[in-house]
Amino acid sequence: MENSSVLSIMKAISDVFPQETSIAIADKSKFIYYQPSRAIDLKIKPGDDIHEGTLTRKALSRKQKIEQLLDHSVFGVPYYAMSTPILSQGDAEGCITAIFPPTATPGLPKLPRHHFLIGKGEDRWVPIPLSDIHFIESDKGKTYLYTERGMYVNKYSLIELENILPPDLFVRCHRAYMINVCSIDEIHPDFHSTFMLIMNDSARTRVPVSQKYASAFRRLMGF
Numbered sequence: 014m015e016n017s018s019v020l021s022i023m024k025a026i027s028d029v030f031p032q033e034t035s036i037a038i039a040d041k042s043k044f045i046y047y048q049p050s051r052a053i054d055l056k057i058k059p060g061d062d063i064h065e066g067t068l069t070r071k072a073l074s075r076k077q078k079i080e081q082l083l084d085h086s087v088f089g090v091p092y093y094a095m096s097t098p099i100l101s102q103g104d105a106e107g108c109i110t111a112i113f114p115p116t117a118t119p120g121l122p123k124l125p126r127h128h129f130l131i132g133k134g135e136d137r138w139v140p141i142p143l144s145d146i147h148f149i150e151s152d153k154g155k156t157y158l159y160t161e162r163g164m165y166v167n168k169y170s171l172i173e174l175e176n177i178l179p180p181d182l183f184v185r186c187h188r189a190y191m192i193n194v195c196s197i198d199e200i201h202p203d204f205h206s207t208f209m210l211i212m213n214d215s216a217r218t219r220v221p222v223s224q225k226y227a228s229a230f231r232r233l234m235g236f
């Protein structure tokens with residue numbers, strides 16, 4: 014994709030998106046332009062390869078526009094993105110991706126903020142105060158809330174819960190887990206700069222902190 018084409022594209026879309034939007038433009042294999050915003054910056058550099066797991070790669074592969082809320086797994090921060098491939102005679106020659114903060118998701122409804130979450134039991138729904146939730150697990154497409162009263166299913170994904178729950182109380186520590194920091198009893202070092210948490214529930218549940226989340230977890234906890 015020629016530089017003149019990139020500049021023309023940027024001029025055309027500069028007034029379409031709000032100022033909090035970052036814009037990334039890619040060819041078939043790498044990013045060729047990136048304009049960060051103050052609200053969200055994925056630290057993309059021109060020349061960076063388009064890795065698997067990015068919405069840009071998905072849009073290029075599927076040859077269609079995709080909108081999605083994504084987690085920390087690729088760029089280290091959650092974000093919402095809209096990727097639109099540039100098609101020529103049926104082939105994807107490039108892609109334009111608009112990147113938004115996860116709290117400004119234009120394609121998703123605003124998520125409510127409460128002092129509780131709704132958990133579904135076998136035959137009922139239960140409002141569960143946040144303070145009663147020891148940890149949250151994602152497994153096989155379902156989200157489970159663990160409390161002293163039992164385990165309940167919640168309708169939100171972990172990515173959505175990261176935007177609902179207070180960040181000073183609930184922390185993502187693994188691709189499959191969020192924990193209530195007030196429910197941590199002990200923190201043990203584990204392999205390869207990771208940690209194992211011992212929760213203060215009656216089962217003394219062990220919850221892992223993966224290497225991907227270990228640094229942010231240490232900063233938050235202050236050690």
